[in-house]
Amino acid sequence: MQFGIFSVGDITPDPTTGEAPSEGQRIDAMTRAALKAEEVGLDVFATGEHHNPPFVVSSPTTHLGWIAARTERLLLSTSTTLITTNDPVKIAEDYAVLQHLSGGRVDLMMGRGNTGPVYPWFGKDIRDGIDLAVENYHLLRRLWREPVVNWQGRHRTPLHGYTSTPAPLDGTPPFVWHGSIRSTEIAEQAAYYGDGFFHNHIFWNKEHTEQMVKLYRRRFEHYGHGAADQAVVGLGGQVFIGETEAEAKRFFRPYFDNAPVYGHGPSLEDFSAMTPLTVGTVEQVVERTLGFADYVGDYQRQLFLIDHAGLPTDVVLEQIEILGREVVPVLRREFERGRPAHVPSDPPTHATLVAAGPDAAHHQVEPARARISAEEPAV
Amino acid sequence: MTRRLLVVSAGLSEPSSSRLLADQLTDAVRAAVTARGEDVVVDVVEVRELAHDLATMMTTGGMPTPALSRVRDLVSAADAVVAVTPVFGASYSGLFKLFVDALDTDALNGMPVLVAATAGTARHSLVLDHAMRPLFTHYRAVVVPTGVFAATEDFGAAGLAERVGRAAAELAALMVRTEGVEGFAPDPAARPRRSGTGVPDDVTPFERLLRGHSG
Numbered sequence: 291m292q293f294g295i296f297s298v299g300d301i302t303p304d305p306t307t308g309e310a311p312s313e314g315q316r317i318d319a320m321t322r323a324a325l326k327a328e329e330v331g332l333d334v335f336a337t338g339e340h341h342n343p344p345f346v347v348s349s350p351t352t353h354l355g356w357i358a359a360r361t362e363r364l365l366l367s368t369s370t371t372l373i374t375t376n377d378p379v380k381i382a383e384d385y386a387v388l389q390h391l392s393g394g395r396v397d398l399m400m401g402r403g404n405t406g407p408v409y410p411w412f413g414k415d416i417r418d419g420i421d422l423a424v425e426n427y428h429l430l431r432r433l434w435r436e437p438v439v440n441w442q443g444r445h446r447t448p449l450h451g452y453t454s455t456p457a458p459l460d461g462t463p464p465f466v467w468h469g470s471i472r473s474t475e476i477a478e479q480a481a482y483y484g485d486g487f488f489h490n491h492i493f494w495n496k497e498h499t500e501q502m503v504k505l506y507r508r509r510f511e512h513y514g515h516g517a518a519d520q521a522v523v524g525l526g527g528q529v530f531i532g533e534t535e536a537e538a539k540r541f542f543r544p545y546f547d548n549a550p551v552y553g554h555g556p557s558l559e560d561f562s563a564m565t566p567l568t569v570g571t572v573e574q575v576v577e578r579t580l581g582f583a584d585y586v587g588d589y590q591r592q593l594f595l596i597d598h599a600g601l602p603t604d605v606v607l608e609q610i611e612i613l614g615r616e617v618v619p620v621l622r623r624e625f626e627r628g629r630p631a632h633v634p635s636d637p638p639t640h641a642t643l644v645a646a647g648p649d650a651a652h653h654q655v656e657p658a659r660a661r662i663s664a665e666e667p668a669v
Numbered sequence: 670m671t672r673r674l675l676v677v678s679a680g681l682s683e684p685s686s687s688r689l690l691a692d693q694l695t696d697a698v699r700a701a702v703t704a705r706g707e708d709v710v711v712d713v714v715e716v717r718e719l720a721h722d723l724a725t726m727m728t729t730g731g732m733p734t735p736a737l738s739r740v741r742d743l744v745s746a747a748d749a750v751v752a753v754t755p756v757f758g759a760s761y762s763g764l765f766k767l768f769v770d771a772l773d774t775d776a777l778n779g780m781p782v783l784v785a786a787t788a789g790t791a792r793h794s795l796v797l798d799h800a801m802r803p804l805f806t807h808y809r810a811v812v813v814p815t816g817v818f819a820a821t822e823d824f825g826a827a828g829l830a831e832r833v834g835r836a837a838a839e840l841a842a843l844m845v846r847t848e849g850v851e852g853f854a855p856d857p858a859a860r861p862r863r864s865g866t867g868v869p870d871d872v873t874p875f876e877r878l879l880r881g882h883s884g
Contacts, residue, residue, distance in 0.1 A: 425882035432884065441884030474872045482875035494732050501868035509872065555728025564734065658875075
C-alpha cells in the first residue's frame with residue numbers, strides 16, 4: 291500500500307504568533323516536506339493547484355520537477371490537477387516531461403476545482419464544469435495514446451494532425467486518479483476508464499465517502515475492469531500526533547480553530563467525530579486509519595494532510611517524521627493482514643504498467659468501449 | 670395510505686408562540702386528512718434544537734451533521750410541510766433561513782407547503798407573502814393560497830381558528846390528491862425530490878456524458 295502526504299499549498303498565518311510565511315518560504319516549506327517524506331520512507335508527495343491567493347501552488351510541474359531532481363524514490367502526484375480550466379494539451383506535455391525527468395515517478399489526480407472565478411480567468415464557465423472534465427480528460431487520454439490526434443470538441447480549438455511531445459515515457463501514460471467529494475459523474479468517469487478514484491474524505495462525513503467509493507467500485511466492475519473490490523481507491527486523512535492525546539489537542543487546537551475551510555466553526559472534538567480528523571497518539575492514529583478499510587474496503591493509497599493551517603515548518607517536518615517512522619510501518623503491516631490475495635496492495639506504477647505491455651487495457655483510450663462491443667453479439 | 674406531515678417551527682422561546690401556532694396547524698391538518706379517509710404521521714422539527722448543527726454545517730463548507738442528515742431525510746420524505754417562523758426585522762428569522770439554506774436545492778420539488786408566521790404586531794403580516802411565499806416558490810414547492818399569520822392579539826381573537834382550518838384544508842387536499850397511475854403519462858418535466866444526504870444510485874452512464882465530447 292502507498293502512503294504519503296498531500297498539500298493544499300495555503301499561506302495561513304500561524305494563529306499563535308500572527309506571523310505568515312512569505313510565498314517563497316511557503317514554497318520552500320513544501321519542498322522540505324516532500325524531501326522529508328522520502329527520507330522517512332513515505333511513498334507519495336502530492337501538490338494541489340490553485341491560481342489565487344492565499345495559495346502558492348500555481349505551477350505544479352515546476353515544483354514537482356524540482357522535487358524530482360532532489361529525490362530518488364518518491365512518487366510525485368497532484369491533489370488535484372484542474373482538468374476543467376487547464377488546457378489538456380498543456381497537461382499532456384507538462385506531465386510527460388515530468389515523467390521523463392523523474393524516471394516515471396509520476397501519477398496525477400484530476401479534479402474540477404472549487405473556486406468559481408478560476409473558470410472565467412481561464413476563459414471557461416463553471417456551469418460547464420462536468421462537461422469540461424469529461425471532454426478535456428478524454429482528449430488528454432487520446433493525446434497520450436495516439437501518435438497523431440485529429441480531434442474536435444465543444445470547449446477547445448480543434449486539433450488536426452497534432453502530435454503531443456514528448457510522448458509519454460516508454461510509451462506508457464501515467465496512471466490517473468479522479469478526485470471528487472460529491473460528484474457522482476466523476477466517480478463514474480474513473481470507473482469508465484478503469485482509473486483510480488480518490489476521495490478527499492477529510493471535509494465530509496465518512497458515510498458519504500463510503501457511498502461514493504461504493505458507487506465507483508460498482509461501476510468499475512460494470513465496465514469490466516475487474517471485481518468491485520479490485521478497483522483502485524485512495525483516501526485523504528488528517529492527523530496531528532502528540533505524546534499524549536491531551537498534548538496533541540493542546541498544541542493543535544488554535545490551528546484547528548482558525549484553519550481555513552472549517553475554522554471558527556465546530557469544535558475539534560465534534561469535527562473529529564464527524565470526519566477522519568484524528569488528533570492524538572500514534573496508537574490512536576493507527577487505529578483510526580486502519581478503520582477506514584472497514585467502510586471503503588481494502589484500498590491502495592492513503593495520503594495525509596499535514597502542512598496546513600499555519601503550522602510552523604519544523605512542526606510539519608516533525609509530524610512527517612512521526613508518520614513515516616512510527617505510524618506508517620504499522621499501517622503497512624496491518625493493512626496487508628486482512629487483504630484478500632486477489633485485491634491489489636498498490637495502485638499501478640510506471641514499472642507495473644510497462645511490465646503489463648503495450649496491449650494492456652491501460653493503453654486503450656476507451657477500454658470499456660472495447661469490452662462492451664466485444665460482448666455485443668455480432669449482427 | 671398513510672401520509673407524512675413535517676412541521677417546522679423556528680420559535681426561540683420556551684414555550685414559543687410559533688410552536689403554539691404550529692401545534693394548532695398540525696391538529697387542523699391531521700383532522701382534515703383523516704376527514705378525507707387517510708391516516709397521517711407527524712414529525713416536528715424545532716429548528717432551535719438544530720442551531721448548533723446549522724452553524725457547523727455553514728462553517729464546514731456544507732457538511733451535514735448526523736442530526737441534520739436525519740432531518741433532511743424527513744423533509745424530503747414528507748408529503749407536505751408546515752413552516753412556521755417568528756418575524757424578525759420584517760422577514761423570517763435568520764435561524765429559519767439557515768434551516769432552509771441547509772436543505773438540498775431539490776429537497777422541496779413539488780412539495781405542498783403551508784406558510785405561517787407569528788409576530789408582536791399585525792403590521793408584519795405581509796411577511797408571509799413578501800418573504801415566505803417567494804422563498805418556497807424558489808424551491809419549486811407548491812405553497813397553499815392561505816397563509817396563517819398570528820400577531821400576539823390573534824391568539825385571543827376570533828378569526829385565527831378559521832384561517833387555520835382553511836389553510837389546513839387546502840394543504841390536506843394536496844396531500845391526499847390521487848396521483849396519476851404510476852408510469853402512465855409520466856411528466857418528463859417533473860424534477861425528482863432529493864434530500865441530498867445520500868449519494869444517488871441513478872448515475873448517468875458515462876457513454877451518455879461522453880456523447881459529443883470524444884472528438
